[in-house]
Amino acid sequence: MDGIFAKGLSKSYRTSKDSVVNAVCGVDLEIRGGEIAAIVGPSGSGKSTLLNMLGLIVRPDSGEILLNGERIDGMRGGKSCRFRNANFGYVMQDFALIDGESVYSNIRLPMLYNKKIGFREYRRRVREAAESLGIADKLRRKPSRLSGGERQRVAIARAIVCGQPVILADEPTGSLDAENRSRVMDILLDLCKNGGRTVVIVTHDLSLAARCDRIIRMRDGRIEADEAEKT
Amino acid sequence: MKLIRQVLNDFRRELVWLIVYSVLASTVFCTLPGLFGALSSESRRQLYEIEEELRRSDLSMIVTKGLRIGSVPEDARVAFDAPPRPYTGRTLRAMLEEGFSREGKLGSFAVERDADTGRAKYVFFVGKYVDLAPVAVPEDCDYYICASEGAAESAGGTVTVFGEELPITGAVPEGTAIYHPVHPYAAENLDGALYVFIRDYESLRRIFWYSHTTFINENLIAVGADREELAELVSAMHRETGQYVCVQTTEELLGVSTERMKTYAELLFKLSAVFALLAAMALNISRAIRRWGTEYSIHHLFGAPGPFIFARMLLFGLGYNLIAVESMWYRVLFPVGWTFTYFADGTVAAEKTRGAVSAAEAGRTAVSTGVIAAAVLAVCVYEFIRFKAKFSKGMRGE
Numbered sequence: 001m002d003g004i005f006a007k008g009l010s011k012s013y014r015t016s017k018d019s020v021v022n023a024v025c026g027v028d029l030e031i032r033g034g035e036i037a038a039i040v041g042p043s044g045s046g047k048s049t050l051l052n053m054l055g056l057i058v059r060p061d062s063g064e065i066l067l068n069g070e071r072i073d074g075m076r077g078g079k080s081c082r083f084r085n086a087n088f089g090y091v092m093q094d095f096a097l098i099d100g101e102s103v104y105s106n107i108r109l110p111m112l113y114n115k116k117i118g119f120r121e122y123r124r125r126v127r128e129a130a131e132s133l134g135i136a137d138k139l140r141r142k143p144s145r146l147s148g149g150e151r152q153r154v155a156i157a158r159a160i161v162c163g164q165p166v167i168l169a170d171e172p173t174g175s176l177d178a179e180n181r182s183r184v185m186d187i188l189l190d191l192c193k194n195g196g197r198t199v200v201i202v203t204h205d206l207s208l209a210a211r212c213d214r215i216i217r218m219r220d221g222r223i224e225a226d227e228a229e230k231t
Numbered sequence: 232m233k234l235i236r237q238v239l240n241d242f243r244r245e246l247v248w249l250i251v252y253s254v255l256a257s258t259v260f261c262t263l264p265g266l267f268g269a270l271s272s273e274s275r276r277q278l279y280e281i282e283e284e285l286r287r288s289d290l291s292m293i294v295t296k297g298l299r300i301g302s303v304p305e306d307a308r309v310a311f312d313a314p315p316r317p318y319t320g321r322t323l324r325a326m327l328e329e330g331f332s333r334e335g336k337l338g339s340f341a342v343e344r345d346a347d348t349g350r351a352k353y354v355f356f357v358g359k360y361v362d363l364a365p366v367a368v369p370e371d372c373d374y375y376i377c378a379s380e381g382a383a384e385s386a387g388g389t390v391t392v393f394g395e396e397l398p399i400t401g402a403v404p405e406g407t408a409i410y411h412p413v414h415p416y417a418a419e420n421l422d423g424a425l426y427v428f429i430r431d432y433e434s435l436r437r438i439f440w441y442s443h444t445t446f447i448n449e450n451l452i453a454v455g456a457d458r459e460e461l462a463e464l465v466s467a468m469h470r471e472t473g474q475y476v477c478v479q480t481t482e483e484l485l486g487v488s489t490e491r492m493k494t495y496a497e498l499l500f501k502l503s504a505v506f507a508l509l510a511a512m513a514l515n516i517s518r519a520i521r522r523w524g525t526e527y528s529i530h531h532l533f534g535a536p537g538p539f540i541f542a543r544m545l546l547f548g549l550g551y552n553l554i555a556v557e558s559m560w561y562r563v564l565f566p567v568g569w570t571f572t573y574f575a576d577g578t579v580a581a582e583k584t585r586g587a588v589s590a591a592e593a594g595r596t597a598v599s600t601g602v603i604a605a606a607v608l609a610v611c612v613y614e615f616i617r618f619k620a621k622f623s624k625g626m627r628g629e
Contacts, residue, residue: 039360058623081537085534096525098525216332
């Protein structure tokens with residue numbers, strides 16, 4: 001069973017002593033390997049919570065998650081960290097880059113915690129990832145000196161540098177202009193179609209979502225519609 | 232290795248504030264061991280006991296260290312608050328012989344120090360000061376020698392003091408300190424020293440035939456003397472040695488109690504200052520850790536295990552205080568003191584000495600270090616729990 005499989009996922013937050021918000025309620029989901037899926041919906045519909053649960057950042061209250069047939073929702077501590085490192089690449093709206101470090105150091109970061117990659121490979125892998133995203137000449141710069149599009153490409157390079165098979169992107173184009181939005185989307189599509197990676201994107205931008213294989217619409221913590229693939 | 236690199240990188244980016252903080256923290260951390268010592272109930276109890284003893288003994292005068300200022304004009308008057316000086320024809324030596332006799336009213340002490348460490352080696356109590364010591368010295372004994380806790384010699388042996396071999400007869404309690412009413416809070420711990428109690432002036436001259444004036448020039452007290460006797464003594468000292476001396480009356484001595492109150496206020500101030508510093512230290516570390524919170528989250532997201540993040544926080548927090556703690560230990564490991572030698576012609580030789588501090592001070596420094604480390608650990612545990620709670624809510628906004 002290749003891909004991400006989730007069943008009965010629920011997550012609620014206590015916002016005050018008497019108030020509980022059900023962010024995600026019994027979601028069933030299946031995203032096949034090599035597929036690019038967009039999760040869309042209004043603010044507060046549970047898109048990001050669902051993505052965070054799939055990426056082992058937020059622990060679900062109930063339900064189960066499987067990646068390529070392996071159950072991962074019960075992973076804790078170091079095992080969870082190692083699994084995240086080896087399998088997930090995260091791309092955030094605000095890029096989540098370390099401004100005090102160079103582009104090279106930012107891209108290298110996941111490899112520091114990957115025991116299968118020796119430090120001799122760092123330079124080659126960083127360069128390959130940077131070249132594939134057109135930022136090879138920016139490796140010595142600080143992220144704060146780059147444009148928004150370039151910064152997001154750095155974030156994507158970091159998300160693939162360990163060979164992570166799954167990319168989880170939370171509003172990856174939210175801080176970008178139209179041209180860079182399109183370019184970043186092209187990159188994500190390329191990673192999926194030519195790189196064989198599974199990509200899950202949370203977005204408000206329906207025009208970008210329309211370029212994905214699937215659009216999963218959410219409302220009030222539930223999947224309202226799961227539109228079939230276009231191709 | 233990568234952990235050390237990351238922590239050093241954190242310091243590099245925090246360098247300016249780190250230097251400012253280290254200077255401030257070094258200053259205040261160095262007061263911590265002293266504070267613990269000052270709060271020691273044992274040393275306070277001993278001071279109380281000695282002071283009570285002094286009160287019971289009707290101490291009526293204290294002559295502090297004389298200050299020779301060269302030749303004194305014939306008509307110069309003693310420039311301090313002393314009675315007029317009647318001239319009875321008695322010499323200073325005659326007064327001292329009488330004053331330091333068994334029935335006399337004078338007392339003094341002197342300390343012989345180790346040239347290398349600067350610590351007290353021999354402590355000589357003379358005349359009335361013998362009665363103020365926490366040891367029952369027999370009346371018929373010219374010399375009575377006691378060993379203290381940690382002294383190289385012990386009771387039953389002998390010791391050669393300035394060429395004279397004397398038996399060691401007793402022992403003094405641990406933690407005994409010299410007490411002088413003028414400087415009650417500068418009491419020095421004398422563990423490791425040998426005590427020599429001398430009853431009269433002849434015995435004093437026999438053993439200190441060349442430097443017995445040390446006992447007159449320094450730490451001289453008179454017990455139960457009236458104003459005329461004091462005036463005669465002061466006048467004789469002025470006439471024969473050219474020394475101006477300060478006189479402190481019983482009323483002034485009672486003012487020492489006020490000083491004690493001031494000292495408690497000082498302790499309270501120090502205590503508050505230390506608490507304020509610890510709070511400031513905690514807040515500063517907390518601020519610095521939160522400043523790197525986003526970075527910790529990114530590292531954790533891409534695979535850095537929780538213990539690794541905690542270790543990074545803790546090393547950063549401990550390292551932040553390393554310079555300040557190191558300066559505290561520097562005082563213990565490389566203490567510097569000054570030894571003053573007073574010569575008969577009024578000159579003073581000041582010598583810088585290095586040596587080890589007492590085990591008690593090293594212990595207090597260790598306790599202070601423990602308190603600081605515990606405070607840092609508590610802050611890091613709190614910040615780590617907070618970090619994990621925030622991380623588990625998702626990465627958005629981090």
